[in-house]
Amino acid sequence: MTVLRIAQAQMPVYTDIKQLAGVLKTLAEQAVQEKASFLTLPEMFCCPYDVSSFPVYAEPQGGPVWQICSDIARSFHIYLSAGTMPEQDENRRIYNTAYVFDQDGRQIAKHRKMHLFDINVEDGQYFQESAVLTAGNKVTTFETGFCTMGLAVCYDIRFPELFRLMALKNARVIFVPASFNMTTGPMHWELLFRSQAVSNQVFIVGTAPARDINSSYISWGHSIVTDPWGNVLSSMEAGTELRITEINLEECSRAREQIPVLRHRREDVYTLKER
């Protein structure tokens, strides 16, 4: 099948687990009604995006929020890109982790944010994820009934090497739960999604939290879908919204055939390899 409908939930952060379960159920119901095969959630949809909150809300893989996501995917028979949540491992290290579940509720992908968001923009955003988080170290692609797909988290989008490696592993759609802010959002959000999409001839689906002006970190919102030609197929504003976007995977092959940049790489001069 080459046409795929993706439902993106630009939603507020829900820290109350019962409320979260109810909201996700409603979103999944609506997504299924709209004939979407995928539902995507934002970065840190169940925890304030704040270094002091990550340890408080962290759970192991298989924890309560993970379980709700798996149940939703199974009950509604929908693929779920379950945004990110703080994950704690057996050594008490905490990661910013994205999971994907298939229509039977099985975890089919897991990506720990590989590039930690440590920035200090003059008169703008300061953030120091490395104060409490540990970086992941795996390039993540996975198989679905549609095609090979990839997974990255927010600041990872600034690293072309990672996106090129996913494209070389034949990813055609890359999910990026993300939360840019009021400094870097207007500067770089759309530019980065379009540039990684056109350079690697992939669809990129960026899903952000809805803006909350009272939170310590204010999300830019603007959840987006870009296509392999670098076009913006869908772009939201800042508020809560469930947006359906249809993508035609054939566009990926068409772009790669007509402008074969992946084949034109000069591996005799340079190489990119995963360790």
Ligand SMILES: NC(=O)CC(=O)C(=O)O
């Ligand atoms: N929040 C992030 O991880 C990244 C971000 O906001 C940016 O790169 O800008």
